[in-house]
Amino acid sequence: MTAFSSCTASSHGPDLPPQEARRSTIGKTSSRALTQKGSVVLVDDRILARQCLRSSLASHPAPWDVFACSTMEEWQNEADRHPPLAAVLLHVGSTNIMESHMEELIRQTIKVSGSAPLIILADRDDVVQIVNALDYGVRGYIPSSVSVEVCVEAINLALAGGVFVPASTVFAIREVINGDAGHNPRLTEMFTPRQIQVAEAIWQGKPNKIIAYELNMCESTVKVHIRNIMQKLKATNRTEAAYKVSNLFTSNGIDLLNQ
Structure with a gap:
């Protein structure tokens, strides 16, 4: 990590030089007590x-200050100079996030955050990843496709x-509930062996380029497989497909993938 990636404060609070900021935290009348912000x-x-x-969030009125850090360790080193921790946006x-090191990072961040909620911000919005994030204990999952206004309200x-x-997750779950949830054929009856491999990758939240690389096929071929998988699942989007694939794998397909 580069040397200039330290915590930076938003413009919600007074813009004080570093030495003044340090003085303001000394004694009972600190900036923390005066602002009453988190x-x-x-x-x-x-x-x-x-x-x-950080700049985008700081431009919207909110009852909290925004500080940007590369790691939670950086925040811990700066924490005494700022209002109490209200929430963490990772x-x-x-x-x-289903990779083991990411799960450990999330759980460790929750532990360090104490009672402050952890909110995940991610480029992926597939339902399997979101459900796993909630299982880990996060208190929100914000896809990068939403506006800054929505991000502020989510916090x-x-x-x-x-x-x-995100609403797409609710809609995907609703479609599954309203659909034929009782019909759950074996994967080998529903998909070809290659489609099972692609379906597993969708379930794991992998993008098309990674699927193509790992399965040694063209990205255009991956798109064809995904389109066929969605048709067989009667899924209207990738998020819904991932959720339905998850149901198939967890109920009767895991052993097939290991054979």
Whole structure:
């Protein structure tokens, strides 16, 4: 991590020089007591991405200050200079949070955050990843496809004790509930062996380029397989397909994939 990736504060609070900021925390009359605000900590190891998002969040009125850091350790080193931790916004980008190191990172961040809710910001919006995030204990899942206004309201919802998930997830689950949930054929009866491999990759939330690389096929071929899988599942979008594939795999397909 580069040397200049330290925590940066938003413009919600007074813009004080570092030495003044340190003095303001000394004694009973601190800036923390005066502002009565909390800190929303944005964690992202990409400097430009986190600076841009921090600026966007800071431009919207909110009852909290925004601080951007590359890691939670950086926040812990700066915490005494800022209002108490209110929430953590962890940007995972396009990473699959079901990978073991990501699950450990999320659980560790929740542990460090204490009572402050953890909210995931991600490029992926497939339902399997979102459900797993909630299982880990996060209090919100914000896809990068939403507006900054929605992001602000999602943070406020988590602070109020709610849980935010994108509407596409709710619609996907609704479609499955309203559909023929009782019909669950064996994977080998429904898909070709190659389609099973692609379906597993969809279930794991992998993008087309990664699927093509791992299965040694053209990306255009992957798209054809995905289109056929969606047709067989009667899924209207990739999110719904991932959810239906998850049901198939968890009920009767896991052993097939290991044979």
